[in-house]
Amino acid sequence: MIFDITLSNTTTDISKKSNSLLLKIFSDKKNLKKELDDFLSTKNIVLNSSIKKNFLSKDKHEIKFVNNAGKPDNVILSKIFADEKFDVDKFREMMSKLIIGLKDGNIDFSQVDLPNYSCFEKFYSSPEYFYQTFVEGIHLGNYTFDQYKSDRKAPKKLNINFNSSDKSLKAAIKKGNELLKAVNFAKDLSNEPAITLTPAELYKRTKKELSKVGVSVTALNKSEMKKRKMNSLLAVAEGSDNPPYLIILKYKPAKRSSKKIALVGKGVTYDSGGYSIKPTDSMIEMNGDMAGASAVIGTIMAAAKLKLNVELIGVIPAVENMVSGRSYKPGDIISTASGKTIEVKNTDAEGRLILADALEYASKLKPDEILDFATLTGAVVVALGEFTAGLFTKNDKIAHDLKGSGEKTFERIWQLPFWDDFSEGLKSEIADTSNLGPRWGGAITAGKFLEKFVDEKIPWAHIDLAGPALKHKFRSYTEKYNTGFGVRLMIDYLSKK
Secondary structure (H helix, E strand, C coil), rough: CCCEEEEEEECCCCCCHCCCCEEECCCEEEEEEEHCCCCCCCHHCCCCCHHHHHCCCCCCCEEEEECCCCCCEEEEEECCCCCCCCCHHHHHHHHHHHHHHHHCCCCEEEEECCHHHHHHHEEEEEEHHHHHHHHHHHHHCCCCCCCCCCCCCCCEEEEEEECCCHHHHHHHHHHHHHHHHHHHHHHHHHHCCCCCCHHHHHHHHHHHHCCCCCCCCEEEEEHHHHHHCCCHHHHHHCCCCEEEEEEEEEECCCCCCCCCCEECCCEEEEECCCCCCCCCCHHCCCHHHHHHHHHHHHHHHHHHHCCCCCCEHHHEECCCCEECCCCCCCCCCHHHHHHHHECCCCCCCCCCHHHHHHHHHHHHCCCCEEEEEEEEHHHHEEEEECCCEEECCCCHHHHHHHHHHHHCCCEEEEECCCHHHHHHHHHHHHHHEEEECCCCCCCHHHHHHCCCCCCCCCEEEECCCCCCCCCCCCCCCCCCCCCCCHHHHHHHHHCCC
């Protein structure tokens, strides 16, 4: 963390303290000049006329200056209007940039004068969620993964106060704090190097943290998976000295829930590509190939913290895909727990192999829905870019609700075609299916492969988050570290159940 942050919402103006910052966000385009003049007068801030004119101009959106006339010491004036350029991530990104920008400064106290919700209510589901985006942005910008830096310093304390005693704001702070703790845990897992986060360590850390919030965490070991004939999962794991685990998470709400949902997450803690080995540049970020697993873990952690009234089961096949004399090979035929056989055409298409047995296991638990999350293909990034996840399902209700939650949380997903015609490319002359389709539509054929291992009576969706789960230069809070994508999306989705 950059700072040890304390968030509050009171009418007390902490920008009157030393080493303070005041951020004022203007949102009334028609009355901007009057609103600015009233603000400067109320705060006893003297603003140079040329700077004031610059801020009131069409092209200037923010000014920063040192207030030599008194307190606050530093002032940021910003204007954001509910116009055609506005999106629901504006305030998240604004707060994230604020925190990152304060990193090398000397600020102890920050006062945020919030804009009027009524100007933006058409974009948000409630005042609480509007305020929550500010809270989320602060925590997103505050995240670092620096525990392996020898010069790391203890985070400095920073108090941030929102200028309101609104109960909606108080609730937003509470929910945002709890939600982002889970997001940060998911981030920590996906940023951890593979040398420390083995499958066993993933199980250990998940059990330690989620047990604290009442989630049951158990695992099937290698011998138990052999008994269940999970040979597809075991084949991928065979090349590594680190044994695999099928991690199982169970969250039950205090009240009886009408829904039981299974979340399945790809947990490849490191992917060398196996004998279909990756080039070095592609291997560097493969500690994040378990971001599907971390999304599931973070979601169930957040659901327990927020006491969502939906029963959740997490199923995480945790393996390493390595090269050794024991490794599975292109041309191998593997049997699965479902009884179906697979011709291996590429050992770097390993995520779908471990998910085959995991999805079959989840299906036997008879949930009302199954959703799986995986950094499954590079093809989905080619199709949709780095900041969008691919959605594959035949269930219109799931698709509609997931896309709605994606728009709301700005963890956006896009539905791709999922016609059965794409299954033609997976045919094998020597097995029930192959694990690789043709070059074209690779993200879709990967989803069609997974579909073969899900009970057709159970509504199911596959989310390929290979782009947005890994660090990318889209937002200030996604640029340096793997992102924990999917947790905020899923909490919104599950809250509607």
